[in-house]
Amino acid sequence: MAKMKxxxxxxxxxxxxxxxGGLALGLFMPGFPAFxxxxxxxxAFAGDAADPREVNAxxxxxxxxxxxxxxxxxxxxxxTGTGLPMLLAEELxxxxxxxxxxxxxxxxxxRENGIYGDQMTAGSRGIRTTWPYVQQAGASARAxxxxxxxxxxxxxxxxxxxxxxxxxxxxxxxxLRFGELVTDAAKIKLAQEPAIKTxxxxxxxxxxxxxxxxxxxxxxSAKFGIDTREAGQLYxxxxxxxxxxxxxxSVDDSAIRNARGVKQVxxxxxAVAVVADNYWRANEALKKLxxxxxxxxxxxxxxxxxAQDYRDALDGPLVAARNDGDAKGVIAKSAHVVTAEYETPLxxxxxxxxCNATVHLQKGRMDIWMGSQSAFSxxxxxxxxxxxxxxxxxxxxxxxxxGFGRRTFGDELRHAIRVAKAGNITVPLQLLWSREQDMHADxxxxxxxxxxxxxxxxxxxxxxxYIQSACGSIARSTGRKVPDGIDFTALEGIGPSxxxxxxxxxxxGQMLKDTHVxxxxxxxxxxxxxxxYMESFxxxxxxxxxxxxxxxxxxxxxxxxxxxxxxxxEEISNWHKPLAPGRGxxxxxxxxxxALGGQVAEVTIQSxxxxxxxxxxxxxxxxxxxxxxxxxxxxxxxxxxxxxxMLYGEIxxxxxxxxxxxxxxxxxxxxxxxPATVTALALTGGKDEKGKPKWGGVxxxxxxxIAAAIANAIFAASGKRIRSLPLKNLKLTELASL
Amino acid sequence: MVTLKINGQQHSLDVEAxxxxxxxxxxxxxxxxxxxxxxxxxxxxxxxxxxGKAVRSCSLPVGSAQDKNIVTIEGLAENGxxxxxxxxxxxxxxxxxGYCQSGQIMSAVALLNRTSNPDESDIDAAMAGNICRxxxxxxxxxxIKRAAGKV
Numbered sequence: 001m002a003k004m005k006x007x008x009x010x011x012x013x014x015x016x017x018x019x020x021g022g023l024a025l026g027l028f029m030p031g032f033p034a035f036x037x038x039x040x041x042x043x044a045f046a047g048d049a050a051d052p053r054e055v056n057a058x059x060x061x062x063x064x065x066x067x068x069x070x071x072x073x074x075x076x077x078x079x080t081g082t083g084l085p086m087l088l089a090e091e092l093x094x095x096x097x098x099x100x101x102x103x104x105x106x107x108x109x110x111r112e113n114g115i116y117g118d119q120m121t122a123g124s125r126g127i128r129t130t131w132p133y134v135q136q137a138g139a140s141a142r143a144x145x146x147x148x149x150x151x152x153x154x155x156x157x158x159x160x161x162x163x164x165x166x167x168x169x170x171x172x173x174x175x176l177r178f179g180e181l182v183t184d185a186a187k188i189k190l191a192q193e194p195a196i197k198t199x200x201x202x203x204x205x206x207x208x209x210x211x212x213x214x215x216x217x218x219x220x221s222a223k224f225g226i227d228t229r230e231a232g233q234l235y236x237x238x239x240x241x242x243x244x245x246x247x248x249x250s251v252d253d254s255a256i257r258n259a260r261g262v263k264q265v266x267x268x269x270x271a272v273a274v275v276a277d278n279y280w281r282a283n284e285a286l287k288k289l290x291x292x293x294x295x296x297x298x299x300x301x302x303x304x305x306x307a308q309d310y311r312d313a314l315d316g317p318l319v320a321a322r323n324d325g326d327a328k329g330v331i332a333k334s335a336h337v338v339t340a341e342y343e344t345p346l347x348x349x350x351x352x353x354x355c356n357a358t359v360h361l362q363k364g365r366m367d368i369w370m371g372s373q374s375a376f377s378x379x380x381x382x383x384x385x386x387x388x389x390x391x392x393x394x395x396x397x398x399x400x401x402x403g404f405g406r407r408t409f410g411d412e413l414r415h416a417i418r419v420a421k422a423g424n425i426t427v428p429l430q431l432l433w434s435r436e437q438d439m440h441a442d443x444x445x446x447x448x449x450x451x452x453x454x455x456x457x458x459x460x461x462x463x464x465x466y467i468q469s470a471c472g473s474i475a476r477s478t479g480r481k482v483p484d485g486i487d488f489t490a491l492e493g494i495g496p497s498x499x500x501x502x503x504x505x506x507x508x509g510q511m512l513k514d515t516h517v518x519x520x521x522x523x524x525x526x527x528x529x530x531x532x533y534m535e536s537f538x539x540x541x542x543x544x545x546x547x548x549x550x551x552x553x554x555x556x557x558x559x560x561x562x563x564x565x566x567x568x569x570e571e572i573s574n575w576h577k578p579l580a581p582g583r584g585x586x587x588x589x590x591x592x593x594x595a596l597g598g599q600v601a602e603v604t605i606q607s608x609x610x611x612x613x614x615x616x617x618x619x620x621x622x623x624x625x626x627x628x629x630x631x632x633x634x635x636x637x638x639x640x641x642x643x644x645x646m647l648y649g650e651i652x653x654x655x656x657x658x659x660x661x662x663x664x665x666x667x668x669x670x671x672x673x674x675p676a677t678v679t680a681l682a683l684t685g686g687k688d689e690k691g692k693p694k695w696g697g698v699x700x701x702x703x704x705x706i707a708a709a710i711a712n713a714i715f716a717a718s719g720k721r722i723r724s725l726p727l728k729n730l731k732l733t734e735l736a737s738l
Numbered sequence: 739m740v741t742l743k744i745n746g747q748q749h750s751l752d753v754e755a756x757x758x759x760x761x762x763x764x765x766x767x768x769x770x771x772x773x774x775x776x777x778x779x780x781x782x783x784x785x786x787x788x789x790g791k792a793v794r795s796c797s798l799p800v801g802s803a804q805d806k807n808i809v810t811i812e813g814l815a816e817n818g819x820x821x822x823x824x825x826x827x828x829x830x831x832x833x834x835x836g837y838c839q840s841g842q843i844m845s846a847v848a849l850l851n852r853t854s855n856p857d858e859s860d861i862d863a864a865m866a867g868n869i870c871r872x873x874x875x876x877x878x879x880x881x882i883k884r885a886a887g888k889v
Contacts, residue, residue, distance in 0.1 A: 077834030077872045210831050217836030218827040219820060220771020220811035224837060227770035235765070260754065278753075279774075280761035352775050352783060352837040352871045401773070401837030402871050435776045629831060633877070637834055640873025663780035663869060671865040674875035 044223065045396050046070045048107040055144055055185050057108070057115045058137035059088065065165045065179040067094050069134070070104035072116040073126045074373055075213065076403035077637070078699050079630035080126030082212045084134045086626050087127075090205040091138025091197060093162040094178060101212060106375045106395035119376040122408050122521060124593035124697020127626055131695060135196040141185070143194040148184035149176050199624040199685070199693050208629045213399075225398045228358040228369040230428035234263060236419050237283035237434055238273040240441040242657035243295030244516050248272055252290035259285050266423040273419045275429065283434055298516040299656040303447075306515055306653065307343060310449035313470035314341070318509030319485035322495035325505035327455075330464035334455035338544045340537055342452070342723045344529040346651040347445035347522055348658075348666060353401020355412035356432040361420045365392050367428075370413060371400030378410040385417045404641070405521030409443060409478070436661040443520030444651055444658075446472030446490065448529050452537045455505075460545030462556060464505035467494050471529070472519045473512035487512055489521070492592070493530030493704065499565075499591040500556040517653060523641055527592040527704030532646070532725065535588040535708030539715065549587050549712065550575055561621045561684050565589060565598035568682040573600035573617040583614075584717025588705035595696030596621040596682075599639070601675070601709035605717045609733040613643065613675040613710055621682045622696030631698050632679045638702030639677055644669045646707035647727050667728070740800045744769070745813025755801035759793075760784045762800045763810060771811035771840045775869070782868030785841035785848075786810050792848035794867070811840035814847065823847050826885035834872035842868045846882050855886055 046068075054060045060068040069088045075081035085101045104116040117133060142162050149167035150157040153174060160169050168175040199206070216222040241247060251272050253265045261281035266273045272291055276282035331337055357370040359382075366386055372378050375395050383390040400407055416431035433441065448471035455464040471490035475482050487510075488496065495508040522528055542552035554566055566589065569575065579585055582605050589598045600617040618635045625631050648667035652659045660666040688694040711722040719737035722730065742749045742759075744767060751766050758777075763769050763786070772795060775783030779794035786795045787809040814821045820828065823846050833839045842865070849856055849864035856864070861882055870878070 077836065079834070210828075211833070213836065214828045214831050214833055215820070217833035217839050218824045218843060219815060220769075220840050222836050223770070224773075226774065229768060229770065278757075278761060278765045280757055280765070283777075350871060352781070352835065352869065353773070354775070399837075400835060402835045404871075432774075435778075633831065633834055633874070636876050637873035640875060641871070662778055663776050664778060668869045668871065669873070669875075670867075670869060671875050671878070672862040674873070674879075677876050 044398065045103040046105045048105045048394060052186070053182055055141040055182060056137055057112065058104070058134070059092070059141045061178050061182040063179040063182070065095065065177050066098050066100060067092060067178070068100045068102055070116065071101050072104050072119050072133070073130060074103070074121040074371065074375065074397060074400055074403070076121065076371065076373065076400035076407070078126055078634060079211060079627070080130070082209065083127050083626040083630055084130060085212065086205050086209060087131055087134045088138040090202055091135050092142050093164065095165040096204065098165060103397035106379050106397065107391065107393065109376055110379060110390045110393070119374070120408070121373040121403065122405060124595070124699035124701070126697070126699070128594060128695045128697040132196065136193065139194045139196045140190070143190055144185040144188040145178055145181045147188045147190065148181045151184065152176070205626045207627070209627050210629065222399050224353050224401045225358065225370040226353055226356050226401070226432060228398065228430060230358065230360060233358070233428040233430055234275050234277060234425065235279040235282050236273045236275045236416070236429055236431040237279065237286045238271050238415050238419065238431060239286055239291070239437055240271040241293045241295065242440060243293065243299045244518055244656070245298060246270065246293050246295040246656070249292040249294050255288040255290070256285040264423055265289065266419045268418050268422060271415065273415070273431070275419065275423060275425065279430070279432055295656050301515065301656050302654050303345070303652040306447055307449070310343065310447060310470045310513060311341070313511045313513045314449060314451045314468045316468070316509070316511070318468055318511050320507065321486045321491050321510045322506055322508040325464070327464040327466045327505040327507035330505045331453055331455045331466050334464070335458070336456040336544070338454045338456065338541055340452055340540055340723060341449065342533045342536065343449040344447070344532065344725045345649070346447050346517065346653070347528070347645055347649045348439050348442045348651050348660070349404045349406035349522060350439065350666060350668070351402030351404060351406050354433045354435055354438040355406065356430060357413040357416040358428055358430040359413070359416045359420050360428040361386065361417070361426060364388070365394065367394045367396065368413065369396045369398060371398045372407050372410065373400065373403045374408040374410065378413055381410050382413060382417060385414060386421065404523040405525070406442065408521060411441065435663070439661050439666060440658045442658070443477065443518040445522035445528055446474060446519040448472065448490070450494070450533045452533065454537065454541045456541065456545050460547050462503055462541055465503055465507070467508040469494060469508065470511040470513045472514055474519050474521060474525070476512065476514055477519045482512060485512060486510060489526050492526035493590065494534055497527070497591045498534065499559065499562040499589050499596060501559055502556050516656065523638070524592055524700035524703040527590055527700065528642070528645065531588070531590040531592065531704040532707040532711070535590065535705060536711050536722070539586065539708070539712040540721065553587070553589055561596045562589060564682040564684050565596045565619045565621050568619045568680055569598045569600055569617060572619070572678060572680050575600065582717060584713040584715065586709045586712025586714070586716055588709035588712065590701060590704040592701040592704040593697035593699065595698055595701040597701035597705045599702070599705045599709040601706065601713045603710060603713040603717055605714070605732065609731060611710070611714055611727065611732070613673070615676045615678065616706065616709070617678045618702050619680045619682050620698060620701060621684055622698050623683060623685055623694040625681065625683065625698070628681060631681065634698045635679045635702040636677045638700065639706050640669050640674060642703035642706035643710065646710055646725055647673070650726050650729070741804055742800060742808060743806065744808045745810060751800070753800060756799045759786070759795040759798045759800050759803045759808070763795060769810050769812050773837055773840055775838065781838070782841040782845060783838050785844040785868065787844055787848055790848065790851050792845045811843060814843070821847070823850065823881070823885045826881040829884060830877045830881040832874050832877040832881050834874055838868060838870045842870065842878055846878070846885065849882065850885060856882065
């Protein structure tokens with residue numbers, strides 16, 4: 001596998017300039033018609049070869065001034081397909097209505113040494129780590145356009161400025177459109193690349209703007225991987241061994257011989273697939289196969305046993321992952337220790353678009369159409385699977401019907417390639433996981449258990465936290481070694497990534513406890529369970545100390561961001577205004593993917609003991625933002641995503657296999673459950689430790705806090721403490737009041 | 739042969755009468771705006787209009803859709819102009835990933851077909867069959883009100 005060069009901004013500009021060298025063609029392909037409003041191009045993916053109109057590999061300007069950003073990030077709803085072009089327009093000084101966006105070429109990224117970075121769309125990184133590249137692309141393009149104009153007018157570049165898709169020479173009043181300069185600009189070599197703007201200098205970025213893809217996603221024209229239709233395409237449905245890691249023994253296909261449209265049954269080591277001319281025919285035939293599996297010893301496992309194993313693991317031995325001061329000693333001597341144990345289950349991603357991949361395997365070439373959070377590494381995996389060279393893989397990125405961490409691994413692509421190879425299928429083949437396969441063959445949010453102890457002083461100050469955690473390791477499950485026994489993804493929220501800095505004695509011990517069930521990244525990752533634990537326990541401590549939960553949190557930190565979020569939350573939620581009996585308000589504060597998320601949930605305990613979440617106030621500090629409209633959408637959605645987990649989310653294991661298989665037994669928050677949501681930003685700006693602008697990621701920081709906010713609201717309303725999820729398994733009326 | 743009238747066009751399809759309408763639309767006719775999400779009428783991604791009412795096409799055999807007026811997301815726009823529900827979706831920037839939105843829009847259109855002025859509980863009832871994993875419910879609610887002329 002080709003090792004990707006680590007790309008600095010400088011390298012990127014140099015290689016971009018190389019890529020656009022030799023473009024003295026002066027011949028333009030007919031330009032695309034001008035669009036009244038910005039949009040995604042159709043097809044949405046870029047060509048795999050350099051374009052004579054490109055100023056650098058990231059930016060193409062057409063003679064009619066249309067600007068296209070080749071976006072390195074996938075678009076799975078998070079909105080960076082609008083946010084990143086905004087950053088480009090900011091630097092390029094172009095007319096926003098002339099900006100379009102397309103997915104950058106994966107093949108070109110392979111051939112040109114990672115010119116678009118790793119194209120990994122995960123970890124709330126869309127803006128957080130991509131801004132320097134996009135801003136530099138825009139600034140460098142602008143400098144070349146100015147240089148080209150200055151050359152043509154024979155004036156100094158310092159006398160020229162770019163604005164609204166034109167370069168102007170102020171002294172003479174002359175101006176040229178970007179489209180008129182682009183051929184010359186592509187040939188310009190700059191002695192030094194220009195500096196990029198700081199967020200304080202932004203005029204356009206930071207403003208509320210509509211998404212570029214709303215129309216395409218409201219008229220049925222947006223193309224997802226599942227919508228790929230190539231000439232002669234066949235369809236496959238697949239079933240993996242229900243027991244993770246198990247093997248296929250035999251297949252009796254007598255029931256589907258002569259079934260209409262069925263082309264073949266393909267056997268893999270651990271799965272069986274049916275290929276047909278219509279997906280429904282393939283899937284119906286698959287269901288009629290009589291299949292024998294060998295689940296091995298793991299076929300005797302179940303969730304009840306796992307839950308006990310996780311609880312037992314808390315007694316150690318644990319690896320010290322955080323150890324400030326002397327938490328153990330302080331707790332041993334303390335007169336007021338609070339102890340609680342919590343646990344949470346496995347969770348499925350359940351993206352609305354079930355995983356799928358379309359492949360066309362030919363001699364010396366394979367085309368792939370799918371929506372992937374990790375197209376670059378998926379393409380390299382495809383090369384290994386097929387024996388082709390990486391540059392022989394042509395990966396066509398599509399929209400993703402949800403990601404949430406599921407679409408990083410390429411499991412569906414591996415299936416499609418293996419079926420095509422084993423079945424010697426040389427026409428395009430679309431392999432689609434049925435909803436049941438999608439839920440049964442997931443890489444789940446890890447199961448975990450935790451024991452937390454806190455020592456309070458006589459006047460109610462938290463002087464020590466002692467945390468014992470047992471959690472599945474995503475790193476190990478995805479094939480990476482964890483030599484020191486510490487996996488960040490299992491720790492975030494209980495060791496690193498916490499909003500508090502004034503707890504003097506703090507120990508976190510970790511046991512990475514794995515089962516045969518694969519685990520993976522799930523929106524907000526470790527925060528999804530750890531922030532529920534931490535923020536519920538902080539609430540327990542506040543009540544034990546006789547303090548207001550918001551004021552108690554304030555006493556634990558002097559971080560500017562944490563305090564700003566708490567203050568804003570206090571204001572917008574009317575925190576100090578009492579609620580009617582039977583109603584309660586709960587607060588939660590997290591630091592997740594470098595953004596602060598604070599929430600207040602308001603709940604009503606109904607007469608039958610059921611909980612209704614009435615309203616959620618969500619405050620975010622991501623330091624800087626490109627488009628508050630996109631941030632609001634992420635925050636609103638993240639609340640619902642986390643709320644589904646809190647109320648209903650649970651994958652159970654029986655006989656080694658996942659029990660839940662569809663939305664009838666893996667319930668989701670729906671419209672009637674959805675609370676009113678009030679969002680607000682509390683941006684504190686600033687720079688990181690290297691002096692660069694500090695950007696937080698907003699894709700996950702609203703998923704992490706919601707479970708604790710609701711649980712704490714339930715406590716405020718009822719005196720019942722929720723220590724295990726999901727809530728559906730608990731009868732509030734039977735829980736003891738604390 | 740099964741004859742379907744989809745978006746005003748007649749299609750004669752040589753398919754099994756028990757093939758769900760969804761797969762006839764997506765695989766045989768080639769309109770991909772209608773989505774597969776669950777196959778058991780639990781998520782609403784496959785919602786289309788049949789004689790003006792919202793139905794889950796993943797669980798409706800094509801045989802039962804004969805002689806009915808079927809409208810998919812592609813058939814809503816008139817003369818290339820988005821309908822008021824679609825315009826409201828764009829104005830409120832409802833979609834995130836967008837995968838469920840065809841179904842959401844079809845359910846909203848069916849709601850407004852029968853109730854021009856829906857209240858909160860009408861919206862809850864009409865939209866409860868459509869899951870959005872991205873969690874756009876707040877904006878869907880707003881868009882429906884906008885389309886009903888309440889914003």
